[in-house]
Amino acid sequence: MLLLPVPLPGSTRFPSFQLASPILIRHHQHHMFHLWSLSATTAAAVTNSSQAHLPPIPSSTSTSNSRRRSFDDHQAAVSRYDFGPLLTFLAAKSMSMSSSASSPTSLDPAEFQLAESYRAVPAPLxxxxxxxxxxxxxxxxxxxxxxxxxxxxxxxxxxxxxxxxxxxxxxxxxxxxxxxxxxxxxxxxxxxxxxxxxxxxxxxxxxxxxxxxxxxxxxxxxxxDFVNYSLIIQSLSRSNKIDSPIMIKLYREIESESIEIDGQLYNDIIAGFAKAGEPTQAMHLLAMVQATGLSPKTATLVALISALGNCGRVVEAEAIFEEMKEGGLQPRTRAYNALLKGYVKAAQLKDAESIVSQMERSGISPDEHTYSLLIDAYANAGRWESARIVLKEMEASNVQPNSYVFSRILASYRDRGEWQKSFQVLREMKSSGVRPDRHFTMS
Structure with missing residues (x-):
C-alpha cells in the first residue's frame, strides 16, 4: 500500500524555503530570462487521445515551418516581459521574512504595482x-x-x-x-x-x-500518460526487475485503456518483452511497428537479437541482425556481441569466429565482452590453446581481461594437470591487477 507523507498544515501552501543570496538572482535581473519548453511528460498529458493508434507523421517541411513560426511568436511574446524584477523581489522578500518572524499586515504598494505589471503575461510564459x-x-x-x-x-x-x-x-x-x-x-x-x-x-x-x-x-x-509507461518499462529494465507477467500486465492495461502509443513506447515495449524472455511477443510487436512504416531503434533490435540467441533461436537472431544492416543501421559492438552470444550458446564455433572477423573488417573493435565470449566458445569446444591465443590478442589490443576469462583458461590447465601453465596464468593475472571473484573461485 502506498503511504503518502503526513500532510502539512492547511495554512502552509509550500515547504518553507530560504534563498541563499541576492547574488543568486543577478543573472535574472540583468537580462531577459531564458524560457524553456514544457517537459515531454507535461506536453504528452495535455494531448492524450482516446484512440489507440500511432500518431500520424507530418511532413518535415510543414513541421519545420510550423515550429519556426511558433518559435518566432514565442520569442516575440518573451521579449515583452522581463521577469528579473519579480525574481529579485521574491529573493529579497524571502530574506526579509527570514529575519523577521512577524507577518505583514497589509499589501505592500510596491508589490501590488509589480503584480499589476505582470497581469497580462500569458499562462504559457x-x-x-x-x-x-x-x-x-x-x-x-x-x-x-x-x-x-x-x-x-x-x-x-x-x-x-x-x-x-x-x-x-x-x-x-x-x-x-x-x-x-x-x-x-x-x-x-x-x-x-x-x-x-x-x-x-x-x-x-x-x-x-x-x-x-x-x-x-x-x-x-x-x-x-503513455510517457509514464515508457518510464516504468525503462526503470524495470535498468533495475533487472522486468519479467513476463509484469510486461503482459502493462501491455494489457495499455490496450484496455486505448492509450495512444508513440514510437518511443513501442520501442520500450518490444525491448521490455525481449528482456523479459518473451522474444515471440517482441517479434509480433516489431512486425506491427514496421507495418506502420516506423523503424525500430538499434537498442531495441539488439535486445531482441540477445533474447533470440538466449532461447537458441539463432537463425531468427541472424535475420534481425541482417535486417538491421539492410535498414541502414550500422551494427555496433553490442549488436555483434548479442549475435556472438547466441552462437556461443548454440555451440556454433565457426559462426562465432566468422562474426568476430566480420566485426573487425567493419572497423568495430572487439571489447572485453567480445573476447570473453570467444574464449568461452573455444573453452566449450575444448580448444584451450586457441582460448590462450585469444587472451594474448586481448592483451595486445589493450583490452583488460577480467577474472572470468582467466578462470576459464586456468580451469582447462588444472583439469589436464598442466600445473606449470596454471602457475603462469596466475602470474599473468596478478601482473594484470585482476583479482579473483566468484567466477574464479567456482572454476
Missing part, C-alpha cells in the same frame, strides 16, 4: 519560467515555489494544476521524491499531477509507488 527555474539548481527550485505561491496570491495564472505538475516533475528529476509527494498534497490529484508524480517515482526507481499510483489513477477515472 509562466509555465516556461517555472520550467527554466526548476531545470537548474535546487535554490532555483525553491524560487520556483515562491513564484507559484505569488501567482496564486495575486490570481495571475489559472492553470495551477500545470504549475504543480511542473514542480513535481522537477523535484523528481532532482531526486527529491519525498518533497514531490508533499507538494502533491497541496491540492486534489488531477491527471497532470498524477502523471507528474508517477513519472517522478519511475525516474527514481520506486516502481511500487508508480504502479500503485497508476492503479489509483484508474480508480479515479483517469488515464495514465
Amino acid at each position: 509562466w509555465h516556461s519560467l517555472l520550467k527554466s527555474l526548476c531545470s537548474s539548481s535546487s535554490s532555483d527550485i525553491q524560487l520556483a515555489y515562491a513564484v507559484v505561491s505569488w501567482l496564486q496570491k495575486h490570481n495571475l495564472c489559472f492553470s495551477y494544476e500545470l504549475l504543480y505538475s511542473i514542480l513535481i516533475h522537477a523535484l523528481g528529476r532532482s531526486e527529491k521524491l519525498y518533497e514531490a509527494f508533499l507538494l502533491s498534497q497541496r491540492q486534489s490529484l488531477t491527471p497532470l499531477t498524477y502523471n507528474a508524480l508517477i513519472g517522478a517515482c519511475a525516474r527514481n526507481g520506486d516502481l511500487e509507488k508508480a504502479l500503485h499510483l497508476m492503479s489509483r489513477m484508474r480508480q479515479d477515472g483517469y488515464r495514465s
Whole structure:
C-alpha cells in the first residue's frame, strides 16, 4: 500500500524555503530570462487521445515551418516581459521574512504595482519560467515555489494544476521524491499531477509507488500518460526487475485503456518483452511497428537479437541482425556481441569466429565482452590453446581481461594437470591487477 507523507498544515501552501543570496538572482535581473519548453511528460498529458493508434507523421517541411513560426511568436511574446524584477523581489522578500518572524499586515504598494505589471503575461510564459527555474539548481527550485505561491496570491495564472505538475516533475528529476509527494498534497490529484508524480517515482526507481499510483489513477477515472509507461518499462529494465507477467500486465492495461502509443513506447515495449524472455511477443510487436512504416531503434533490435540467441533461436537472431544492416543501421559492438552470444550458446564455433572477423573488417573493435565470449566458445569446444591465443590478442589490443576469462583458461590447465601453465596464468593475472571473484573461485 502506498503511504503518502503526513500532510502539512492547511495554512502552509509550500515547504518553507530560504534563498541563499541576492547574488543568486543577478543573472535574472540583468537580462531577459531564458524560457524553456514544457517537459515531454507535461506536453504528452495535455494531448492524450482516446484512440489507440500511432500518431500520424507530418511532413518535415510543414513541421519545420510550423515550429519556426511558433518559435518566432514565442520569442516575440518573451521579449515583452522581463521577469528579473519579480525574481529579485521574491529573493529579497524571502530574506526579509527570514529575519523577521512577524507577518505583514497589509499589501505592500510596491508589490501590488509589480503584480499589476505582470497581469497580462500569458499562462504559457509562466509555465516556461517555472520550467527554466526548476531545470537548474535546487535554490532555483525553491524560487520556483515562491513564484507559484505569488501567482496564486495575486490570481495571475489559472492553470495551477500545470504549475504543480511542473514542480513535481522537477523535484523528481532532482531526486527529491519525498518533497514531490508533499507538494502533491497541496491540492486534489488531477491527471497532470498524477502523471507528474508517477513519472517522478519511475525516474527514481520506486516502481511500487508508480504502479500503485497508476492503479489509483484508474480508480479515479483517469488515464495514465503513455510517457509514464515508457518510464516504468525503462526503470524495470535498468533495475533487472522486468519479467513476463509484469510486461503482459502493462501491455494489457495499455490496450484496455486505448492509450495512444508513440514510437518511443513501442520501442520500450518490444525491448521490455525481449528482456523479459518473451522474444515471440517482441517479434509480433516489431512486425506491427514496421507495418506502420516506423523503424525500430538499434537498442531495441539488439535486445531482441540477445533474447533470440538466449532461447537458441539463432537463425531468427541472424535475420534481425541482417535486417538491421539492410535498414541502414550500422551494427555496433553490442549488436555483434548479442549475435556472438547466441552462437556461443548454440555451440556454433565457426559462426562465432566468422562474426568476430566480420566485426573487425567493419572497423568495430572487439571489447572485453567480445573476447570473453570467444574464449568461452573455444573453452566449450575444448580448444584451450586457441582460448590462450585469444587472451594474448586481448592483451595486445589493450583490452583488460577480467577474472572470468582467466578462470576459464586456468580451469582447462588444472583439469589436464598442466600445473606449470596454471602457475603462469596466475602470474599473468596478478601482473594484470585482476583479482579473483566468484567466477574464479567456482572454476
